[in-house]
Amino acid sequence: MTHQEIAHHRLVSQKLEKTSKISPQEIVHHMGAIQAQDYAMAKWAIGSRCDATEKEIEEAIDSGKIIRTHILRPTWHFVSAQDIYWILDVSGPQVKRIILADTKKHGYDEKEFGKINSAIEKILTGNNHLTRDEIIQELNLKKISGEYHLSPVLIMMYAELEGLVCNGIMRGKQMTYSLLEEKVPKPTAKLTKEEGLVKLAKRYFESHGPATVSDFSWWSGFSPTICKTVIHSIVTELNSVEIDNQTYWFRTDLSLENSFRKSVHFLPAFDEMLISYKNREASILLEHQSKAFTSNGIFKPVILENGKVIGTWKRTVKKDHTKIATQFFNETENHKKAILFKRIKDFENYLETKIVIE
Structure with missing residues (x-):
């Protein structure tokens, strides 16, 4: 399996390969937790994985179907009720x-x-x-x-x-x-710590895989030793592949057939496609990483083409429209930009307002 293939399979696991018809809270439940310190962008992290509008996602958050709180590493996360x-x-x-x-x-x-x-x-x-x-x-x-x-x-x-x-x-x-x-009413039954760790690990690898022990350790905040022990207890419930002496774990029903689809995504800052992995080379070349995120953990909104980060973007909200500015890592021909910008229509539908590209 190559880095390109890993990136593709992660798109599938994270429900980015195609827009899902499920609800915002079901997207959050599938992901386990979605990083959410940038509230405006975190809503788009949900919206980019389903066909809900920003208003519908806000309603799910206000009503308690989706909870925003500090959890895991810790930082703000969205978690389902x-x-x-x-x-x-x-x-x-x-x-x-x-x-x-x-x-x-x-x-x-x-x-x-x-x-x-x-x-x-x-x-x-x-x-x-x-x-x-x-x-x-x-x-x-x-x-x-x-x-x-x-x-x-x-x-x-x-x-x-x-x-x-x-x-x-x-x-x-x-x-x-x-x-x-x-x-959210408190449940009557509680999981043991071991049961909770197993459930967390399964949820992570099912929604973020293929991923390594180091990736899960980074995402969950638990030590590599604890994570190795947990994964050892569920090896029969996951599939794995070896790449460059690293084991990548993923859900058993994830097809590894090379049926790749061409895709473009305008993803939010701190999106799980980048931030949930310790090693991000599958999605972005080392030479470009400093352009997409800083050493102290500030992540920019990114443009993905076929699972690879090719540039960054930012939005500016105006009274009657939203402006989008882009910066590509390499020279991009105008006709190719026009093809890429067609995918911004998803963001326009989500915001329910006109998008103007600078």
Whole structure:
């Protein structure tokens, strides 16, 4: 299997080869989790995989069918309502340990966070959706350990990881928080840590494969040792191929026939097609990687042709239209650009507004 073939099979696994007729929440459920710190672009990560409009995706998020919260590495992710609790149970404890390692020396331990979370629960009870600033103002926290101020970001992240809060209804362009249990009822049964890790691994390789242990470790936030053990326990439930002394795992029903289709995708910043793998050479040449993402983890929107990144793009929203500017890595002939730009029609349908290409 070549890098080109890996890129193609990932398009299929990630439901990018052809637009799916399933709902936005079903796309998120299939993917396990979709990185979502850039809210506007993250919505397009869902929209590029189904035929839903931006408004329909926003409705799914506001209604609680899709949850936006800190999870996994951690960063913002979209997670489906049916998956939120078990994924939190799996990944929450390890991320909380990272937070506590920094805050304990300043007096903020589990007990202190517990007091803060109790106060947040009282503030938000009754479907009271508030912004982070409004919550922090209501908390009226005092300094602990001299001049140390606990970051509002860490306060809300810890509350998210505890399964207390998640995104509330958007207030214009401002995000609010709500109580998770008021959006999604808590299930009566819980998975063990081992069961949760197995489920997470299967979901990742079924939706992102072919991928390696290192890729899964990067995406999930768990150590390579833990990931190897988990994969060893499900080898009979996955297929694999060896390429350059690396094992790539994928779902058993993924066809490896070379029935490649020509395709063009205008993908959002931080899209799973790039960010969910530690090694990204299958989709973008090493010489072009610095043009698509920075060393400190900022990813740009990219243009894919047949699974390979050939350039970047950006949008500028105007009153009655949206402008699209492109930058190709190599010289691209005008007639070829016209063919590529036909695929921007999907983005136009998604936004329900006119697209103007600069």
